[in-house]
Amino acid sequence: MPTPHHKYNLNYRNHFQKALIWALIAVIILFHLFPKFEQTESDYPDAININIQVENIPATRQSRYVPPPPRPAVPIPTDDELIPADETIEETNLRITPMTLTNAQAGYGVAKVTSPRLIDEVFPEYPEQDYKKGITGVVKLHVQVDAKGRVADVVVLGNTTGSDRCAGAAVQAALKTRYIPARKGTEPIASWTVRYIRFEID
Numbered sequence: 001m002p003t004p005h006h007k008y009n010l011n012y013r014n015h016f017q018k019a020l021i022w023a024l025i026a027v028i029i030l031f032h033l034f035p036k037f038e039q040t041e042s043d044y045p046d047a048i049n050i051n052i053q054v055e056n057i058p059a060t061r062q063s064r065y066v067p068p069p070p071r072p073a074v075p076i077p078t079d080d081e082l083i084p085a086d087e088t089i090e091e092t093n094l095r096i097t098p099m100t101l102t103n104a105q106a107g108y109g110v111a112k113v114t115s116p117r118l119i120d121e122v123f124p125e126y127p128e129q130d131y132k133k134g135i136t137g138v139v140k141l142h143v144q145v146d147a148k149g150r151v152a153d154v155v156v157l158g159n160t161t162g163s164d165r166c167a168g169a170a171v172q173a174a175l176k177t178r179y180i181p182a183r184k185g186t187e188p189i190a191s192w193t194v195r196y197i198r199f200e201i202d
Helices: 004-010 012-033 128-133 164-175
Strands: 117-120 137-145 151-159 178-180 182-184 187-189 191-199
Touching: 128 164, 137 164, 151 164, 164 191
Parallel strands: none
Antiparallel strands: 117 178, 137 151, 137 191, 182 187
16 A cells, blocks of 8 residues: 655656746736836936146256366476466476495395295195095195204195195104205294195196
């Protein structure tokens, strides 16, 4: 025996058609009950009037070029009477008297200074790490040689290798190097000299 729910499912199509007809009738009645309306101009917002005024802008004028002040005149000797006296100078006569130079003034008797000379040059050991990496370059050293020919101080002036190990090896080798000291006349003196140490790979 069919249940009420089953009967409702069987009459679904009929119920849907009836509901659609009643909905259409309701819409038609609503259109007839309410009259048509038209949009008036008052419904629009007031237009904004933009007034553009073009003013006469004066042309840009550049300031007047002010020339630089005149360069001061250099007084020169002249015999022209039309030129003021403060703009001229009197002619100067120079008298050069030849003088005789003594032996000392001519350079005789002045002690001659000679630079230090290498007698026992020590070459640095190539740092193994830099050698394997192929690092090469030149280390420029400023070496101070005392009056006995020993190296008293070494300063690194330049290092194109970029390696502190190469620079350190160059300094240690320079400290072990021996020189004939510089001389002023016959007297040995302390002095500075420049030494270049190259790190090259054959």
